[in-house]
Amino acid sequence: xxxxxxxxxxxxxxxxxxxxxxxxxxxxxxxxxxxxxxxxxxxxxxxxxxxxxxxxxxxxxxxxxxxxxxxxxxxxxxxxxxxxxxxxxxxxxxxxxxxxxxxxxxxxxxxxxxxxxxxxxxxxxxxxxxxxxxxxxxxxxxxxxxxxxxxxxxxxxxxxxxxxxxxxxxxxxxxxxxxxxxxxxxxxxxxxxxxxxxxxxxxxxxxxxxxxxxxxxxxxxxxxxxxxxxxxxxxxxxxxxxxxxxxxxxxxxxxxxxxxxxxxxxxxxxxxxxxxxxxxxxxxxxx
DNA sequence: AAGAGGCCCTGATAGC
DNA sequence: TGCTATCAGGGCCTCT
Numbered sequence: 001x002x003x004x005x006x007x008x009x010x011x012x013x014x015x016x017x018x019x020x021x022x023x024x025x026x027x028x029x030x031x032x033x034x035x036x037x038x039x040x041x042x043x044x045x046x047x048x049x050x051x052x053x054x055x056x057x058x059x060x061x062x063x064x065x066x067x068x069x070x071x072x073x074x075x076x077x078x079x080x081x082x083x084x085x086x087x088x089x090x091x092x093x094x095x096x097x098x099x100x101x102x103x104x105x106x107x108x109x110x111x112x113x114x115x116x117x118x119x120x121x122x123x124x125x126x127x128x129x130x131x132x133x134x135x136x137x138x139x140x141x142x143x144x145x146x147x148x149x150x151x152x153x154x155x156x157x158x159x160x161x162x163x164x165x166x167x168x169x170x171x172x173x174x175x176x177x178x179x180x181x182x183x184x185x186x187x188x189x190x191x192x193x194x195x196x197x198x199x200x201x202x203x204x205x206x207x208x209x210x211x212x213x214x215x216x217x218x219x220x221x222x223x224x225x226x227x228x229x230x231x232x233x234x235x236x237x238x239x240x241x242x243x244x245x246x247x248x249x250x251x252x253x254x255x256x257x258x259x260x261x262x263x264x265x266x267x268x269x270x271x272x273x274x275x276x277x278x279x280x281x282x283x284x285x286x287x
Numbered sequence: 288a289a290g291a292g293g294c295c296c297t298g299a300t301a302g303c
Numbered sequence: 304t305g306c307t308a309t310c311a312g313g314g315c316c317t318c319t
Contacts, residue, residue: 003312034295034314058313076313077297106297124296126313168290177314184312234299234311253312275291278310 002074004148004182005225006244007058010080013239014060015053017082018113022049027110034075035128037109044131045070045111056142057181068133071141075126081119082239145181149218154180159211163203170206171199171274174218183218186231186253189280191217193252198286199272199279224249252280260285 002010026045031037049065062070074080109120109129120127132138147153162179173179174188183191192199195213197206225231230244233254238244247253251261256271260282267284 006312073313075296076311122296123298124311124313126296166289172290175313186312231312276293277312 002058002078002230003184003187003222003225004055004058005187005222005246006230007055007060007074007182008226009230009238009244010074011053011055011060013082014062014080014118017116017239018050018118019052020049021113021115023047023111024114025112027112028108029110030106030108030125033108033122033125033128034073035130037129038131041129041131044068057145057148057177058184059142061138067135068131069135069138071128071130071132072120073127073130075122075124075128077124078120078122078127080239081121081241082116083119084116085114145177146179148182149180149215149222154215154218156208156211156215159214160208163206163211166203168203169200169274170197170203170214171279173203174214175277180218182222185277185279186233186250187218187221187225189252190221190250193281193286194221196285199274199281252282254280256280 023045026042028037028042031041045064048068050062051065052063054061054063058073060072060074062072064070072078072080106123106125107119107121108125111118111120120129130141132141147158163173166173168176171188171192174183174191175185189199191214194217195210197210197213225244225246228244228246228249229238229242231246231250232243233247252269255269258269260267260269262282262285265282265285267282267286269280270283272279272281
């Protein structure tokens with residue numbers, strides 16, 4: 001599901017709902033996520049006040065009042081639901097919380113506040129929570145990751161020096177979180193389409209002008225996707241269970257066999273597996 | 288050292 | 304209806 005824009009949508013609604021609130025309780029139904037939830041997890045978080053909810057790349061960062069943190073990565077299929085406490089049913093435990101279309105299976109973790117709860121659901125369990133005990137360790141956690149496309153460090157000099165002598169194709173570089181972080185399989189194809197670059201082009205052969213296009217279009221695609229509430233294909237929903245809208249704006253992703261949307265282009269969108277990941281591009285304007 | 292490939296896991300869908 | 308195979312938006316590990 002989630003690339004940078006989807007994670008940002010989730011972050012924004014979490015911040016709005018739980019900032020300055022105290023964690024009343026934590027319920028771990030299944031600790032076997034990608035990283036096993038440690039035994040001290042509940043005790044560590046319980047009683048903490050959420051002073052901020054930040055994000056780096058595809059990681060949500062809960063910031064606690066004692067200067068510790070909890071990372072949350074949604075993996076491929078993780079979703080967050082925020083459910084309000086339902087006053088009407090205060091005396092019946094059965095429907096204590098209002099829950100429109102709340103999935104019953106795979107609700108692995110619940111973080112409970114006075115007036116609402118945050119539910120983590122993840123069928124494939126590729127997501128994880130991770131306690132980070134201080135800001136020094138937080139910095140260390142992300143030290144290997146490349147800059148986000150929005151950061152000034154993601155500039156022409158950085159990209160050009162990174163690409164020197166590299167024979168890996170550009171599409172795999174956009175997916176490489178150590179080069180640039182936050183881009184996933186959908187937006188990699190979309191960025192290369194806007195930049196008119198063939199996804200299989202070797203990085204060391206990419207000219208300065210194309211690097212500039214990547215810088216501009218990476219920002220553009222991610223920014224637009226955030227504005228549209230993220231992309232919903234298969235299972236992404238925001239914290240209220242509503243779908244995003246950016247999938248309607250896809251130029252290439254899952255459009256194989258269809259006409260290129262670029263004005264005047266007669267191309268047909270192709271699907272090709274590059275390193276086992278589906279990749280979409282126009283056979284004419286991305287030559 | 289860089290780069291390709293496998294693997295973690297469940298669910299939806301297609302084909303027989 | 305019910306099998307099996309294939310594919311999913313991520314990231315880490317291992318092998319060459």
